[in-house]
Each structure stands twice: as structure tokens, then as C-alpha cells.
Amino acid sequence: MFDYNFHWRPVMKNLPDLLEAALLTLQVAVLAMILGIVIGLGLALIRLHMRGPLRWLASCWVELARNTPALFQLFFFGFGLGAFGLHLSPYMIVLTGLTFNCAGYLAENFRGGFQAVPDTQLRASRSLGMTAWQAYTRIVIPQVLRIVYHPITNQMVWAVLMSSLGMLVGFRELSGETQFFASRTFRIFEYFAVTAVIYYVIVKIILLGSRLLASRLFRY
Amino acid sequence: MEPTISFFSGFTPNDLLFLGEAALRTLWISVLSISIGTVLGVFFGWILFEGKWAAALTVAPVLDIFRSVPLIIQLVLFYNFAPIVGLNLDPFASGVVILTIYTAALVANVARGGIEAVGTPMRRAARSLGMSYWQDLRHVVLPIGGRAVFPAWVGVALGVMKDSALVSVLGYVELLKASQILITRTQEPFLILSIAGAFYFALSYPISRYAASLEKRWAQ
Numbered sequence: 001m002f003d004y005n006f007h008w009r010p011v012m013k014n015l016p017d018l019l020e021a022a023l024l025t026l027q028v029a030v031l032a033m034i035l036g037i038v039i040g041l042g043l044a045l046i047r048l049h050m051r052g053p054l055r056w057l058a059s060c061w062v063e064l065a066r067n068t069p070a071l072f073q074l075f076f077f078g079f080g081l082g083a084f085g086l087h088l089s090p091y092m093i094v095l096t097g098l099t100f101n102c103a104g105y106l107a108e109n110f111r112g113g114f115q116a117v118p119d120t121q122l123r124a125s126r127s128l129g130m131t132a133w134q135a136y137t138r139i140v141i142p143q144v145l146r147i148v149y150h151p152i153t154n155q156m157v158w159a160v161l162m163s164s165l166g167m168l169v170g171f172r173e174l175s176g177e178t179q180f181f182a183s184r185t186f187r188i189f190e191y192f193a194v195t196a197v198i199y200y201v202i203v204k205i206i207l208l209g210s211r212l213l214a215s216r217l218f219r220y
Numbered sequence: 221m222e223p224t225i226s227f228f229s230g231f232t233p234n235d236l237l238f239l240g241e242a243a244l245r246t247l248w249i250s251v252l253s254i255s256i257g258t259v260l261g262v263f264f265g266w267i268l269f270e271g272k273w274a275a276a277l278t279v280a281p282v283l284d285i286f287r288s289v290p291l292i293i294q295l296v297l298f299y300n301f302a303p304i305v306g307l308n309l310d311p312f313a314s315g316v317v318i319l320t321i322y323t324a325a326l327v328a329n330v331a332r333g334g335i336e337a338v339g340t341p342m343r344r345a346a347r348s349l350g351m352s353y354w355q356d357l358r359h360v361v362l363p364i365g366g367r368a369v370f371p372a373w374v375g376v377a378l379g380v381m382k383d384s385a386l387v388s389v390l391g392y393v394e395l396l397k398a399s400q401i402l403i404t405r406t407q408e409p410f411l412i413l414s415i416a417g418a419f420y421f422a423l424s425y426p427i428s429r430y431a432a433s434l435e436k437r438w439a440q
Binding site: 003004063064066067068069070071072075076079080082083084157161162164165167168175178179188189192193195196199200203204 | 285288289290291292293294296297300301303304306378382383385386388389396399400403408409410413414416417420421424425428
């Protein structure tokens with residue numbers, strides 16, 4: 001049927017390496033998500049409650065992250081910062097790039113979440129004698145979390161998919177490792193086909209896990 | 221006079237022209253794939269809505285693959301797969317094919333959401349006024365559903381425009397690839413990346429703001 005001999009053996013031989021690289025992909029994506037959630041929460045709160053330069057800075061962050069390609073952001077952290085003598089390792093490039101991007105997108109989701117929780121909830125909890133901290137951590141944030149749970153899951157999937165850009169800045173996560181092996185054996189199609197399957201499985205596991213977690217978290 | 225040899229030369233106005241041409245190429249590949257992809261995507265969305273379980277077993281999983289595998293892997297895979305089946309596609313054609321399918325996969329979900337947003341009572345009303353199925357689709361579902369999901373579609377389109385930067389892995393010289401070429405020659409990463417980033421931002425920011433304001437106005 002095809003005028004081409006598929007050679008899957010080299011891929012199978014390197015499969016353990018690819019799976020190990022997949023763990024690196026997951027690691028960088030999870031780290032970026034954790035940092036992204038924390039920073040994104042901060043950015044959303046700043047944009048909602050503050051005035052002045054800090055708010056302007058937060059807005060810049062969010063708009064830049066959302067309106068430029070992720071690859072551009074990676075290049076910027078990779079080469080652009082080099083102009084200031086700041087040279088990051090490939091791992092750090094991908095981590096900072098992903099964090100920057102995730103924080104920007106999540107900030108917008110969080111802002112929507114906060115706006116969806118009525119002001120009266122906060123006022124009611126304050127008038128019950130809660131401190132601002134208590135009111136936020138016990139009343140507002142749990143409600144926001146419920147609203148932004150689905151977007152966070154989506155962003156997690158995006159983070160895994162986006163980490164594949166590491167290939168272009170010399171980071172040997174799943175895609176980078178695949179390219180490394182592929183260019184050594186010239187079995188490009190076979191290697192990338194297997195990698196595509198691995199990504200698909202990772203994404204499905206994340207979605208399944210998030211659904212299971214949601215059914216436990218949001219039972220009532 | 222002593223001859224000096226330098227491998228690097230500064231940033232000249234000509235380079236700006238080079239970047240401009242590359243920006244046009246980015247625009248061209250985006251517009252092409254977004255427009256074809258949207259038409260296909262709306263068609264798929266209609267199939268997903270009407271096909272019920274038959275579509276859920278056939279079309280949906282295929283579209284799902286394109287959303288669960290990184291675009292960069294899809295591009296490399298297709299570019300290396302095409303010659304196997306006897307197609308000799310240049311980077312541009314491969315890029316358009318994959319970006320189109322990718323757009324279609326994303327738009328399909330949006331379109332299905334749009335059709336669902338119209339609601340059965342409205343459609344029954346249209347049919348009982350004597351409209352045919354296609355009249356109902358054209359004069360009721362399209363305006364109402366289209367309006368409901370237009371902002372989401374703008375988001376998808378802008379996302380694809382930004383993701384078109386990835387076609388550079390195949391060697392297509394779009395904006396980001398052009399800036400990389402210039403960086404290698406001039407060693408001025410910060411300036412050139414800023415120009416490239418500003419172009420994406422200038423394109424994406426106003427459109428996303430416009431979509432957000434439309435969404436707000438239509439929500440009232």
C-alpha cells in the first residue's frame with residue numbers, strides 16, 4: 001500500500017527513554033501550573049482591587065501572555081533575555097515561558113470567577129465577624145474554585161501540549177527527546193507517531209483524573 | 221585600510237521589510253486556514269449535533285485527537301507522512317492542511333455549542349411556521365446560534381493565528397522564523413523579538429477586545 005518500510009523496532013527500543021522524557025514533560029507542566037495558579041490568582045486580585053502602577057503591570061502581563069504566541073514567549077525568555085546577559089537553561093526557559101503563559105490565561109479565568117461570586121457573600125461573611133483573610137479563604141475562594149475548576153483542567157492540558165515547544169529551544173522533554181532520536185535514526189514518522197500517542201494518553205489521563213477529582217470535590 | 225571581517229551586521233531598514241513580508245506570510249497562512257477550517261468546522265459541528273451516537277463514535281474521536289496532540293507534533297507527523305502516501309507537499313501546503321484540520325476540530329465544538337444554544341422550542345416554532353429544515357437552519361439557527369458563539373469563535377481564530385508560528389518547524393519563513401533568522405545574523409534578539417511580538421499583539425489585542433465588548437453588549 002505504501003512505498004515505505006515502517007521500522008518500529010528502534011522506536012520500541014527507545015520507548016523507555018521516551019516515557020522518561022514524558023515524565024519530564026509532566027513535571028515541567030505541573031510545576032508551571034502550580035506557579036501559574038499562584039501568580040494568576042495574584043494577578044487577578046491585583047486587577048480587581050488595586051489602582052496604580054501595580055495594576056498596570058498586572059494588566060500588561062495578562063494581555064501580553066494572551067495576545068502573543070506561546071512560542072514567541074519562549075523565544076523571549078530564551079534569547080530575548082540574553083540581551084541583558086541573562087541566560088536561562090532550556091529547562092528554565094520552558095518553565096518560565098509556560099508559567100508566564102499559564103498565569104496570564106488563568107488570571108483572566110480567576111477574574112471571571114471572582115466576579116461571578118456576588119459581593120454580598122463577602123459582606124455577609126465579614127459581618128459575621130470573619131477577618132478579610134478568613135472571608136476569602138473560607139467563603140470566596142471555595143466558590144471561585146468551583147467556577148474555575150474546568151478552565152484550570154483545560155489549562156493543564158494546554159500546559160502539557162505547550163511544553164512540546166521545548167523542542168524548539170533545545171529542551172529534551174518528550175518532543176525534544178523524540179526529535180533527538182528521530183534525527184539520529186531518520187525514522188521521523190515512526191518516532192513522532194509514538195510520541196503523539198503518548199501525548200494523547202497523557203491528556204486523557206489528566207481529563208479522567210480531573211473528572212474523578214471533581215466528583216469527589218464537588219459532591220454536594 | 222585594514223579589511224575587517226565580521227560575521228554579524230547591524231539591523232537595517234531592509235530587515236524591517238523582510239520582517240514585514242514574513243508578517244504578511246503569517247497573515248496569509250492564518251487567514252487561509254482559519255477560513256477553510258471554519259467552514260469545515262461548522263459542518264462537523266452540525267454532524268456532531270445531528271449525528272447523535274453515530275457521530276459520537278466516528279467524527280468526535282477523530283476531532284478529539286487533533287485537540288489532544290500538540291500542534292507541533294501534528295505538523296511534523298503530517299509533513300513526514302505525506303511523502304509516504306505519495307504526496308509531495310511543501311511546508312506551506314502541509315502547514316495549511318494541518319492548521320485547517322486543527323481549526324476545524326476546535327470550531328466543531330464551538331459550532332455544536334452554537335446549535336445547542338438555540339434550543340428546541342425555538343426550532344420547533346420555526347418549523348411550525350412552515351419553514352423547511354434548511355430554512356430553519358439558515359434563518360433561525362445561524363443568526364441566533366452564531367451570535368451566541370461568535371466571541372468563542374474569535375478566540376479560536378486568534379489562537380490559530382498565534383499557533384501559525386509553529387509552522388516554522390517545517391521551514392516556512394513566517395514572522396517568528398524570520399525574526400530568528402535575523403537574530404542569528406544581527407545578534408540583536410531583544411529588538412527583533414520586540415518587533416515580532418508587537419506585530420502579533422497589535423493584531424490580536426484589538427480583535428480580542430472587540431470580541432469581549434461584543435460579548436458584553438450581546439449579554440444584555
